[in-house]
Amino acid sequence: MLQVINLHAAINNQQILKGIDLHVRAGEVHAIMGPNGSGKSTLAQVLAGREHYTVTSGDILFEGESLLEKSTEQRALAGLFLAFQYPVEIPGVNTAYFLRTALNTLKRERGEKEIKAIEFQEFLRSKMALVDMDESFIRRSVNEGFSGGEKKRSEILQMLVLEPKLAILDETDSGLDIDALKIVAEGVNRLRDNRNAFILVTHYQRLLNMIVPDVVHVLYQGRIVRTAGAELALELEKSGYDGIKSEFNSVVEART
C-alpha cells in the first residue's frame, strides 16, 4: 500500500529525514517509535503533504503511485488520513458541516452519491457514540475549546467518518488518560481490516498494548535504525532508547 523509498526531507535547509525506507502492506499496523526530535512527526507531515517540508530525494509510493507531486487534498482523496498531534482549532467552522463537506468531496471522487445533511447527522451520531462524543459536538466549531482528550477523540471520529485506506496517527495517544486511550484504540481496531493500514507514531508502549502492531520501527536522527515485531516495543518500554542511541552513534562514529 505504502512504500517509502530512501526518503530525505528538509525544512529551512535543515535535513530532518535522512533516508527512510518503509513498506506498509494492506492489513498491517506499523508503529513508529523513537525519542523526541528524531523526525517522527516530520515523517507524518511529509506523508500528508505539508508544504513546509521539502523532499530532497527519495519517493513515496501509495498504491504504486508517487505522492510527491500530489497536493495534501489529493492525498486525502486517494485515501490517506493524518490524525494530528496538535489538532487545529478553527472557530466559526461547524464540525458537522466541515465533516460532511469532506466526506462528500471524497464521495464525489469515488463516484458515489453525496450524503444529505439529515442523513449525515444520523451517520455522524452513530460514529460519535463510538468515541463517546457529546451531542454538542455537532454544533461546535472544529476543535474550538475542546479539551486535549476531546481533540484526539475528534481526530479518531473523523477517521471513522472518512474511512481512509491508510491512517497515520501522530502521537494520538499522548496526553490521554486510560479511558480516552481505550476509545482511540477501539476506534482503530474497529476500522482495522485486511484492506487498510495504520501507522502509529508514538512514544509509548501503552497504546501498543491495545493495538498490537505487526511491525515496530525505531526512528532516530532521521533514519529507521531498527525494525522488528511487536516485541521491540516491549523491549523499548523496559530499557528505553539509550541502547539504540549508543549503538547508532557508535555506528556513525565508526563510519566517520
Next chain:
Amino acid sequence: MREAAWVESNYAGLAGCADPVAGLNGMRERALSRFLELGIPAVSDEEWRFTNLSAIAETPFKLAAESGSSPQRLSEARINEEGAIELVFVNGFYAAGLSSPPGEGLTVRAVSLAGASKRDAGLITNHLGSLLSFEHKAFAALNTAFFRDGALVVVPDGVKMGRPVHLIHITEPGAEAAVTHPRSLILIGADAEARVIESYSGPAGRPYLTNPAVEILVGANAHLDHVKLQDEGNQARHIALNRIALERDSRYSSNVISLGAALMRNDIHTALKGEGSEVQLNGLVLAGDDQHIDNFTEIEHAQARARSQELYKVILDQRASAVFTGRIHVRKGAQKTDAIQSNANLLLSEEAKVDTQPQLEIYADDVRCTHSGTVGQIDEDSVFYLRSRGVSAAQARDILIRAFAGDVIDGLPSHAVREKIEVLLRERLRGGHLVRAAESRS
C-alpha cells in the same frame, strides 16, 4: 472657494426650489451656508485622516433626476421575506409604483417624507434634524440642504411588527455623475418592536455619489433591529450619516454590511440616552480592488446601566483599504456602563491596508470598557488541516473566510437577510480571494 463653485455647478437653480416637506423653516438655507463654511473635509481634519475625499471635490455631480429602475437591479435588491413592506427610492425620489407600503388606515406608517399625511407632517417638523446636527458634519449639512425625499417610518407605541420594513435605494445615473441625498426618519414608539432594512445599490462602472442621512428614535423599552446593506456600484461614493437615540431600557442593533462602492464612509452615532438601554453595532466589510471602506462609529453612554457591544469584521483583498474608528464616550454619571468593542481584520493580500482606532473617553469610574483590534491573514495551519481531510485549498480558504465573517452573519436579525448575505458573500469568494460582484454574476 471651490465648494461654492461645486455647489453652484451641482445644484444650479435649486436655491429657489420648494422644500420637500413643510416646517423646515429655513433649515435648508442654514445647512447650505454651513456646508459652504465647513467645506468638503480634507485629510488634515482629524476625523478624516485616513479617507481622502478629493475625488469627490473634483467631480462635477448633478443632482439626480427622477428615473425608473432597472428591473434586475430592483429584484437583486429585494430580500425574500414574506410580507415585507418595501419603499423604493430611485435617484432619491419615491417610486410609488415599485413600492409596497403598509395598507392605509394601519397604525404603522412607512411612507415617503414628501408624501406624508398632515398628521405625520407634525412628527417630521418635530424630529427631522433633531438628532442630526450639521454644525460639524459637512455631509450632514449637504444632505439637509439638498435632500429631495426619503422614508418616514412610524411604529406607534406597543406595536410589535412581524414583517420588516425595507427601504430600497437605487441610483440610476444619467450621462453625468449623479448625486442623491436620501433622508430618512424612523420613529419607534415605546414598547414597540420593528425591523428596518436599508439597501443601497447602483450600476457598476458609473461614478455617482450617495449621501444618505438617517435619524432613528427608539422609545422606552422598544426594540429595533436595523440592517444596512451597502452594495453600490464599483465607482460609487457613499457617504452616510446615521443618528440613533435610545430611550430607557430600549434595544437597538445595527448591522452594516459593506460590499460595494469605490469609497464608503458610514458614520454612526448612537446615544444611549436612557438608563438600561442597549446597543449592538455589528459590521462586515468585504472589499477588494481599490475600494476604501471607512466605518466611523460613536457610542455615547449618557446614562447609567447601559450596555454597548460592537463587533466589526473586515475582509480586504487586492489594494483595498479600510478604516475603523470606535469612539466610546462614557459621560459622568453613566455608572455601571458595560462597553465591549472588537474590530478584527483579515487581509487576503500584501497590499491591503487597514487602520483601526479605538477611542475611549471615560468620565465615570464604575464602568467596564474593553476593546480589541486585530489584523491577520488566513491561518495556514487551518488550511492544511482542512486540506488533509480532502477539502481543496481553494475551498478551505473560502471556508475560513466565511468562518471569519460568521459571528456577524449569524447575528443578523432574520433568516432571509442572513441567506441574502450568505449568497452575496459566496458569490464574491473565489479560492481565498475576493472577486467583484459583477464578475461573479457574469
